[in-house]
Amino acid sequence: MSIVVGYVPTAEGAAALDRAIIEAQRNQSRLVIINSSRGDALVDKRYVPAEDLAAVTERLEREGVEHLVLQPVRGHDAANEVLDAAEKYRADLIVIGLRKRTPVGKLIMGSTAQQILLEASCPVLAVKAGT
Template sequence: MTVAVAMNSTPEGRAALLAGGAEAQFRGDDLVVLSVLDADEVSPADRDSVESQARELLGDTAFTTRVEPDGGDEAGAIVDLAAEVGATLVVIGSKRRSAVGKFLMGSTVQRVLLDCPVPVLVVKAEH
């Protein structure tokens, strides 16, 4: 069993990482940190950066990372990576957006919720 966390460097991404780490420990599951980057390729420096950010927040918690380019579809990349790692739960961070903001720019979180074949835990950052 695997808990997959969609992490980025925003407060919401950090909140998702902390919640996902706690959930994986509670369940006794493996933890996989997923990061999709808006890039054509992912460099070793990108992978190291994601790994160090996650290590900073998770401390001694065991985890693996998967860093991939988003291919222009961040939500699709998250769902695909979650399937590849065999996730039984996906954790993602969210921030409040107006209905007009969602209409104009879409919502990655909404797409993950609708497209992901496993349960999704959505967390908000504390403000």
């Protein structure tokens, strides 16, 4: 059994990671963490720096969670990276963080969460920060 979590260094990303760890411990599952970048910008605030990723890895090891951390930079959007990982690692669950967006923001930028929810072939657990 495996669980895929889309992780970005935000409150929503932290909430998703926290819940994914709980689910991985509960189900004795491997946790596959996806933190991706399209690679089309000099600085991508969603791409976790190595020292921060090391802290995440240390936490997972301390909590006894089998894990795999992936940081693909292949020109794909985050939703496709999460969906591809879920298929590749035969995920039983995907965990994502949600943030509030305006209707206009969704129209112009699309919604990573919406794409994952609609296209995933396994259950998706969507969590909000602070809940």
